[in-house]
Each structure stands twice: as C-alpha cells, then as structure tokens.
Amino acid sequence: MMKSHRKYLAGAGALALLLAAAAADAAPPAGRLLAAQCAQCHGTNGQAVGGMEKLAGESESEIYGELIKMKANIKPNEIMHRQAAGYTDAQIRLMARYYATGGKTTATGTPTPSSNTGDSRRRKSHDD
Amino acid sequence: MFSHNRRKLLQASGVLLAAGAFPLSLRAQLAAPRVVVIGGGFAGATLAKYVRMWNPKIQVTLIEPNPTHVSCILSNLVMTGAMAMTDITIRYDNLRTKYGVTIVADRAIGIDPVNRKVSTQNGTVIPYDKLVLAPGIDFDAIPGLDPAVVPHAWQAGPQTLALKGLVQSVPAGGTFLMSIPKAPYRCPPGPYERACLVADTLLRNRRAGKVIVLDANTDVVAEPHTFHTAFQTTYASVIEYHPSTTVDSVDWANKTINTNWGPIRVDAANIIPGQRAGKVVASAGLLGRDPATRWASVNPLNYESTLVPNVHVIGDSQGTGQPKSGHMANSEAKVCADALIRYFAGEAPDPAPMTNSACYSPITAKTASWLTVVFGYDAATGLMKPVPNTLAEAPSPSSEHYKDMFGWAKNLFADSFS
Ligand SMILES: Cc1cc2nc3c(=O)[nH]c(=O)nc-3n(C[C@H](O)[C@H](O)[C@H](O)COP(=O)(O)OP(=O)(O)OC[C@H]3O[C@@H](n4cnc5c(N)ncnc54)[C@H](O)[C@@H]3O)c2cc1C
Numbered sequence: 001m002m003k004s005h006r007k008y009l010a011g012a013g014a015l016a017l018l019l020a021a022a023a024a025d026a027a028p029p030a031g032r033l034l035a036a037q038c039a040q041c042h043g044t045n046g047q048a049v050g051g052m053e054k055l056a057g058e059s060e061s062e063i064y065g066e067l068i069k070m071k072a073n074i075k076p077n078e079i080m081h082r083q084a085a086g087y088t089d090a091q092i093r094l095m096a097r098y099y100a101t102g103g104k105t106t107a108t109g110t111p112t113p114s115s116n117t118g119d120s121r122r123r124k125s126h127d128d
Numbered sequence: 129m130f131s132h133n134r135r136k137l138l139q140a141s142g143v144l145l146a147a148g149a150f151p152l153s154l155r156a157q158l159a160a161p162r163v164v165v166i167g168g169g170f171a172g173a174t175l176a177k178y179v180r181m182w183n184p185k186i187q188v189t190l191i192e193p194n195p196t197h198v199s200c201i202l203s204n205l206v207m208t209g210a211m212a213m214t215d216i217t218i219r220y221d222n223l224r225t226k227y228g229v230t231i232v233a234d235r236a237i238g239i240d241p242v243n244r245k246v247s248t249q250n251g252t253v254i255p256y257d258k259l260v261l262a263p264g265i266d267f268d269a270i271p272g273l274d275p276a277v278v279p280h281a282w283q284a285g286p287q288t289l290a291l292k293g294l295v296q297s298v299p300a301g302g303t304f305l306m307s308i309p310k311a312p313y314r315c316p317p318g319p320y321e322r323a324c325l326v327a328d329t330l331l332r333n334r335r336a337g338k339v340i341v342l343d344a345n346t347d348v349v350a351e352p353h354t355f356h357t358a359f360q361t362t363y364a365s366v367i368e369y370h371p372s373t374t375v376d377s378v379d380w381a382n383k384t385i386n387t388n389w390g391p392i393r394v395d396a397a398n399i400i401p402g403q404r405a406g407k408v409v410a411s412a413g414l415l416g417r418d419p420a421t422r423w424a425s426v427n428p429l430n431y432e433s434t435l436v437p438n439v440h441v442i443g444d445s446q447g448t449g450q451p452k453s454g455h456m457a458n459s460e461a462k463v464c465a466d467a468l469i470r471y472f473a474g475e476a477p478d479p480a481p482m483t484n485s486a487c488y489s490p491i492t493a494k495t496a497s498w499l500t501v502v503f504g505y506d507a508a509t510g511l512m513k514p515v516p517n518t519l520a521e522a523p524s525p526s527s528e529h530y531k532d533m534f535g536w537a538k539n540l541f542a543d544s545f546s
Contacts, residue, residue: 033466033478039543040455041536050538076523079500083484086502086515
C-alpha cells in the first residue's frame with residue numbers, strides 16, 4: 001500500500017507540471033459561464049445577429065444599470081425584464097463586467113487583444 | 129500575492145486532488161483530454177462548440193448520423209407554409225471548421241463505461257475520458273400507431289413534411305385530431321401552438337371543420353392564459369379542447385382513434401406519443417432498472433449521471449425537471465461544458481449554475497406569444513429551481529413578438545451550431 005503510494009507520488013511530479021500547464025489556461029474567467037447564458041438571444045460572446053441587441057463592447061455601467069432597472073420594475077410585456085429578475089445584483093455585475101471587458105477567445109485559444117486587457121481588468125476588479 | 133502562491137501549490141498537488149475528489153484517467157492527464165458527444169442537436173452541438181471555444185486543448189468528437197440538423201424550433205411554420213425546410217436545416221460545417229470538432233457521421237449503439245468506449249453502427253470504437261449523451265427523445269409505442277402513416281412531427285425532418293401534407297389533405301369541413309402526451313414532453317407549449325396554427329391554416333384556406341385536441345394532461349401545460357384565450361376566442365369556431373383524454377390505440381384502417389372516453393372518427397390525425405430519453409441513454413444503463421424511469425437522473429452542477437460515472441446527459445434526455453426546450457438544451461450544455469473544462473483542470477464545477485429558457489409560439493400567421501423562465505441551483509435540495517418572478521408568458525400575442533421570434537431563433541441557431 002505504502003509502496004505503491006510512493007511510486008504514485010514520484011510520477012505525480014511530472015504529471016503535476018502537465019496538469020498545471022493545462023489548468024493555467026483552463027481556469028474559467030469569472031462571469032464567463034453566467035455571461036454565456038445571455039448568448040442564446042444576444043449572440044456568442046455578445047455578438048448578436050439578426051436585429052437582437054448586442055452586448056459585446058457595451059460598458060459595464062450600461063449593462064449593469066439597464067438590468068438592475070429592468071428587474072426593479074418588471075413590465076409584463078417585456079421578456080427581458082423576466083430574465084433580469086433571475087439574477088442577483090452580484091451576478092449581473094459579473095456578467096456586465098465580462099461583456100464590457102470583452103471576455104472573448106478565438107477558436108484557437110489565442111486571446112484577442114481586447115480580451116488581454118479585459119483579463120487583467122477582470123482579475124483586478126475580481127480581487128477588490 | 130499569497131493567493132497566487134497558494135494557487136500554484138494547489139496546481140502542483142493537482143494530480144492527487146484529481147485522483148481523489150475528481151478521478152481523472154491517467155491518459156487525460158498526459159495527453160489531450162477527449163470528450164465524446166453523442167447527438168448533434170441543440171444540446172450536443174452547443175456542448176461541442178463551447179468546449180472547443182473555451183478550451184481548444186480538449187479534443188471533441190461528435191457522433192451524429194444525420195448530415196444536417198433539422199430544427200423542431202419554427203417547424204410548425206414549415207407546416208403552415210410560412211417557412212421552407214431549408215430555413216430550419218442547419219449545417220455542421222462551422223463546428224468542424226471554426227471550432228475543430230471531429231464529426232463522425234454514425235450512430236452510437238453501445239457504451240462501455242468501464243473501459244470508456246463508445247461503439248457505433250459502422251463498427252468504429254471511440255474511446256473517451258468524458259462522454260456526453262445528447263440524443264433527444266424516444267417515443268412510447270401506441271397500439272396500432274405507425275408514425276410513418278400517422279405522423280407525430282415531434283422530431284423535425286420528413287415528419288414535418290408529412291404533417292404539412294396531412295393538414296393540406298383535410299377535406300372542407302373535415303376533422304383534424306391531434307393528441308398531447310402526459311408531461312414532461314419536449315417543448316411544453318409546442319402542441320398548443322400547433323393546434324392554433326392548424327386551425328389558422330384551415331380557416332385561411334376556408335376548409336375549417338373541426339380541430340379536436342386531446343390532452344392527456346388535466347389542463348393546458350404551458351401558457352394557459354394564452355392558449356385558453358386562443359382556443360375560446362380566436363379559434364372558438366374550430367378548436368375543441370378535451371383535457372384528461374388519452375389515446376389508447378389507433379385503428380387507422382377505419383380512421384378511428386380510441387380514447388379513454390371512447391372512439392373518435394377523423395379525417396386526419398397527428399398523434400404525439402409519450403416521450404422518454406433517447407434510446408442510447410437507456411442502453412447505457414443510465415435509467416436504472418425501474419422501467420417507469422423515463423429521463424436520466426443527473427447532477428445539475430455538471431450533468432453527470434448519478435448512476436454511471438463520467439457519462440453526462442444534457443438536453444431533452446436529462447431529468448432535472450427543467451423544461452425540454454432547445455433554448456434550455458443550449459443553456460445546460462454551457463454548464464456542462466464549463467464543468468468538463470474545470471474537471472480536466474482538477475477543479476470542482478461552478479457551485480451555483482444558472483440556466484434559462486425562452487420559447488416563442490406563433491398563435492396566428494402574424495402574431496406570437498412567448499414563455500420564459502430562469503432557473504438557479506438550490507444548494508439545499510441539490511435541484512435546479514425556477515427563480516421567483518421569472519416564469520411568465522406574454523400577456524397577449526402580438527406582431528412585435530412575432531418579429532422578435534425570428535431574431536431570437538436566429539441567435540439561438542447561431543449560438544448552438546456556428
Ligand atoms: C414543434 C416543436 C416546436 C418547438 N419549439 C421550440 C421553441 O420555440 N423553443 C425551444 O427552445 N424549443 C422548442 N422545441 C423543443 C426543441 O426542439 C428540443 O427541446 C430540442 O431539440 C432538444 O435538443 P436535444 O439536443 O436534446 O435533442 P435533439 O435536437 O432531438 O437532438 C438529438 C440529436 O441526437 C441524435 N442522436 C440520437 N440518437 C443518437 C445516437 N444513438 N447516436 C448518434 N446520434 C444520435 C439525433 O440524430 C439528433 O440530431 C420545439 C419542439 C417541437 C417538436
């Protein structure tokens with residue numbers, strides 16, 4: 001038992017490096033999953049098609065402000081007001097920040113220039 | 129700074145973490161992790177796309193026998209002639225070229241969860257580290273019912289065209305019957321939407337006789353205000369709505385539908401049978417032993433089967449109680465994609481996932497209504513629950529909603545498949 005455990009640990013060093021490399025770019029940025037739940041109507045990464053409102057590039061305060069206003073005063077004929085009511089202020093903040101900072105990666109995984117700046121801003125504000 | 133070092137430490141011990149809390153196969157640690165997806169509908173396509181978009185180091189193979197996906201969404205408008213089949217036919221090219229998903233044009237027939245392998249109809253064996261099942265639905269058998277003769281059109285494609293032909297075949301003053309199965313079934317408002325559009329088509333063609341709607345449920349399952357109003361006002365002269373009515377058998381030689389209230393003779397029929405998870409879910413052992421179990425029990429944090437490890441189920445086949453819609457299938461797929469990415473990084477899933485659904489239903493040739501809800505994870509029960517104040521139907525159908533419907537569908541199609 002002990003022996004196999006030690007053997008396992010020895011191999012673990014090399015594996016840990018590999019894992020760490022994988023984990024480094026795999027850890028999902030804050031708000032990404034939440035923000036992706038807007039994409040059904042507002043397009044992948046907020047790039048809407050066909051006349052729906054796009055979210056990519058909107059300012060954090062604009063997205064946050066609009067959603068907070070919607071959920072404070074739900075108009076029955078507005079589907080978006082019901083959606084806004086589904087999220088806490090903190091969740092709305094995360095989504096707004098994600099879109100405002102362009103949390104966008106290309107299919108090859110290369111972060112776009114906007115997501116580079118976005119990343120650092122996101123991390124910073126996430127820490128405060 | 130401290131937290132940065134701690135993160136590094138945690139990463140270094142990742143193997144042990146992974147081996148303990150989130151057992152990761154040795155291969156998955158050494159080489160590119162392999163995700164295999166069965167079924168390229170709204171759920172499977174979204175999952176494949178988002179895993180690759182978010183982490184291209186993960187290999188994704190999608191097994192799907194059909195060369196294109198024909199969407200059920202908007203398919204009732206193909207039935208009426210407002211749209212063409214090409215409008216609801218979606219290609220897989222973008223998944224392949226834009227995101228690097230490997231597509232295997234085949235049907236999965238066997239799953240070996242111990243050795244983590246899927247076998248296909250053509251005899252290919254495909255190994256996986258994580259398997260995602262997204263095969264949609266399968267139907268109950270009803271004695272005497274042959275869907276090739278009496279269509280359900282609850283999977284789009286040839287069935288959609290068969291239904292279109294059927295509506296056109298109703299003689300002036302004839303009787304069209306449709307039946308709604310017990311919930312849960314795919315697309316809660318869908319059957320009522322269809323009843324309205326059949327009635328509308330017959331009225332517009334001046335052939336209106338009767339549209340008999342048999343509902344196995346005690347009342348309208350979704351958007352009760354919208355559909356009761358439509359049935360009692362807009363279509364009062366055409367639609368006859370019968371709740372708590374089940375179809376027991378079909379005698380099509382005599383154009384007779386046998387119900388729990390007795391036989392009904394009709395000119396045309398659209399029987400939508402009761403539904404369950406796609407066949408491959410049952411054959412993988414994910415429904416357990418009780419034959420009454422229709423949907424796969426999963427953990428809503430990552431959609432992993434509660435019975436078979438490393439096999440995840442998303443879309444209509446899963447049994448979290450969230451509505452079976454394409455929009456929701458897309459939503460669940462993202463939660464699952466995120467959890468798989470975290471898993472391969474040795475991390476636990478997001479502890480508080482959110483999902484949502486939206487369905488637009490045409491009520492006439494020019495108006496539509498909508499239904500929407502947001503779900504959040506409830507840690508106390510381990511279930512996805514509707515967030516208060518989010519489950520709602522449009523106050524009344526409108527031409528504005530009708531227009532929005534196409535914007536919504538366009539984005540949903542694109543977000544799932546391209
Ligand atoms: C008339 C109608 C109207 C609707 N309207 C709406 C709407 O307005 N909004 C909305 O959100 N939803 C709507 N829906 C519901 C929506 O179509 C479904 O919820 C959605 O298609 C579910 O997605 P899925 O990926 O789980 O299943 P599907 O889309 O059915 O995809 C399953 C895929 O798996 C494949 N497959 C199955 N078995 C295997 C196997 N063994 N091996 C390989 N591949 C396999 C199939 O070929 C298929 O491509 C509607 C449905 C109907 C019938």
